[in-house]
Amino acid sequence: MTVGGIIVAGGRTSYSRPVDGPHGWRPTSAYTAAVTVGILLLATSVLAGRADIALIGIPGLLAATWAHAGRPTTPLRADLHEPPGPTTPGELTATLQLAAGPGEGADVVHLRITAPGHRTTHLTLAARPQGQARDVPLGLSSVRTGPQQTFTVDLRGSRHGTWEEEPTQVRAATRLVLPGAAPLGRLPLPRRLRGLTGPHSSRRLGDGTELRDIHPFTPGDRLRRIDWRTTARRSPELDTLYVRRTYSTAEATAVLVVDSRDEVGPDVRTWRGYGIIRVDEPTSLDLARHAAASVATALVEAGDRVGLEDLARRRRPLPPSAGRRHLRRLVHGLALAHPKDLASAHRVRPPQLPADAIVYLFTTLLDDDPLRLVRTWRTAGHPVVVIDTLPDVHTVIESHLAIAWHIGRLEREDRIAALDVEGIPVVRWAGSQRDQAAVRFEALAHAARRHTPGRTP
Incomplete structure (x- = not known):
C-alpha cells in the first residue's frame, strides 16, 4: 500500500x-478538559444549589480518576x-x-x-x-x-x-x-594493447588466434605451428617448412574519469543548490554513475583492465585492474562520487594515466575544463571518448533563467562542435538517446578496428 x-x-x-x-507521559487535552469541566460543574452546583448540575460533572471526574489510576509507566x-x-x-x-x-x-x-x-x-x-x-x-x-x-x-x-x-x-x-549497468556490446579500445595475454589480438607476433602470415620455419618456432598443407604446396621435397604466425593476445587498459564537480537535474531552477531535485528524475551524476558502471561492466567482462578517476577527489584513485572483485570496487567508488566545493575542485594538472590507456570521460560539458583535459590527454597519445551526461533540461518559464540557459546551451554546443572537429567522439547518455549509446559505441569500435594499421577489417 x-x-x-x-x-x-x-x-x-x-x-x-x-x-x-x-x-x-503527560495528560492529553481531553484529560485536562474532563477534570476542569468536572470541577467547574461541581462548583456551579454548590453555588447554585442544584444537584442535577453536579450529576453532569461527576462522570467526567470519575473518568479522569479512572484514567489517572491507569497512568502508563512503560x-x-x-x-x-x-x-x-x-x-x-x-x-x-x-x-x-x-x-x-x-x-x-x-x-x-x-x-x-x-x-x-x-x-x-x-x-x-x-x-x-x-x-x-x-x-x-x-x-x-x-x-x-x-x-x-x-x-x-x-x-x-x-x-x-x-x-x-x-x-x-x-x-x-x-x-x-549502487548504480546499475546497462548491457553494451563492443567498446572502443586503445590503439596499443599491453600484457602477455588477454581477450584481444594485438599487433605483435605471439600465440593467438588471428592469422598474421605464413613464414618459413626459423629456430624458435613451435612444431605445432607448422602448416603442412602450405609446406606440401610450396616445398614438395620438404626442403623448407612453413609455419602459421599469429598475432599475440593482449588486454586493453581503460580509465573512467567521472566529472563529479557538480550535480545538476533536469530543472534549471535547482541548479547551484537552490530547490529540491526530484527523486524520480536522475541527475547528471546519476547518469554518469550509470554510464560508467555500464562501461566498466562491459570492459571487465571482456577481460580488460579498468581504472577510476574522480575529478572532484585528488586522492586514492582506483588503479587499473581486472576481475569481478575489482568491478565491485569500481561500482562502489562510483556510488561514493559526489560534488565538492567548486573553488577547490579546479585541477591544475590532469589525472596521470597509464601509458597506452583509453579514457572515458563522463561530464556535462558545462564549462571549459573538460576540453582542456581532453586536449592534454590527446597530446599525450591517449584516445578519448566523451560521454555527455547532462539530463534533458525541462522548459524554463522564468525569463531570466531562460536567457541564462540559452546562453549556456549555446556555449555547450560550441564545445561539442569543437570536440567533433578535433575527432573526439561524444556519446549522449540521457533520455531517448541512452538506448542508442550501445549502437554508437559499436560504431566507434568498428571504425577504430578498421583504421588500425596492420590489422584486417
Whole structure:
C-alpha cells in the first residue's frame, strides 16, 4: 500500500538503530478538559444549589480518576531495521519495529514518516499487547544513486486518549545506492594493447588466434605451428617448412574519469543548490554513475583492465585492474562520487594515466575544463571518448533563467562542435538517446578496428 508517496508493504530486515530522545507521559487535552469541566460543574452546583448540575460533572471526574489510576509507566520502544550493505536503485525498504516493555503502555501509536523528496505520511496504529512487537514495513521508490537519506519517523504513543507520550524520533542511517549497468556490446579500445595475454589480438607476433602470415620455419618456432598443407604446396621435397604466425593476445587498459564537480537535474531552477531535485528524475551524476558502471561492466567482462578517476577527489584513485572483485570496487567508488566545493575542485594538472590507456570521460560539458583535459590527454597519445551526461533540461518559464540557459546551451554546443572537429567522439547518455549509446559505441569500435594499421577489417 502506498501512503503519501511512502510505501507501507511487507518484509523484514535485520539492521537495528535505537531510538533517540527522552521518554515521558503527560495528560492529553481531553484529560485536562474532563477534570476542569468536572470541577467547574461541581462548583456551579454548590453555588447554585442544584444537584442535577453536579450529576453532569461527576462522570467526567470519575473518568479522569479512572484514567489517572491507569497512568502508563512503560515507554514505547522503536527500532528501525534496514538491509545491511549497499543497495540498488528502485525501492528502498526498512522495517519499523514497535514494542512495549512490561507494565502499562500505549494502546495507540501515532506515526509521521518523512523522506527527502517524498510526501509526509501519517499513520495511526494499534499497539500490540505487552511483550509483543509490531512490524511496520516501509518502502520508497527512487531512481537516484549514491548516498541517500531515507526514513525519518516521528512517533508518539497514547493510552485511552487521556495520556500521551513525549514525541521521539527514529532516523535511518544514510544508505548507499549502487548504480546499475546497462548491457553494451563492443567498446572502443586503445590503439596499443599491453600484457602477455588477454581477450584481444594485438599487433605483435605471439600465440593467438588471428592469422598474421605464413613464414618459413626459423629456430624458435613451435612444431605445432607448422602448416603442412602450405609446406606440401610450396616445398614438395620438404626442403623448407612453413609455419602459421599469429598475432599475440593482449588486454586493453581503460580509465573512467567521472566529472563529479557538480550535480545538476533536469530543472534549471535547482541548479547551484537552490530547490529540491526530484527523486524520480536522475541527475547528471546519476547518469554518469550509470554510464560508467555500464562501461566498466562491459570492459571487465571482456577481460580488460579498468581504472577510476574522480575529478572532484585528488586522492586514492582506483588503479587499473581486472576481475569481478575489482568491478565491485569500481561500482562502489562510483556510488561514493559526489560534488565538492567548486573553488577547490579546479585541477591544475590532469589525472596521470597509464601509458597506452583509453579514457572515458563522463561530464556535462558545462564549462571549459573538460576540453582542456581532453586536449592534454590527446597530446599525450591517449584516445578519448566523451560521454555527455547532462539530463534533458525541462522548459524554463522564468525569463531570466531562460536567457541564462540559452546562453549556456549555446556555449555547450560550441564545445561539442569543437570536440567533433578535433575527432573526439561524444556519446549522449540521457533520455531517448541512452538506448542508442550501445549502437554508437559499436560504431566507434568498428571504425577504430578498421583504421588500425596492420590489422584486417
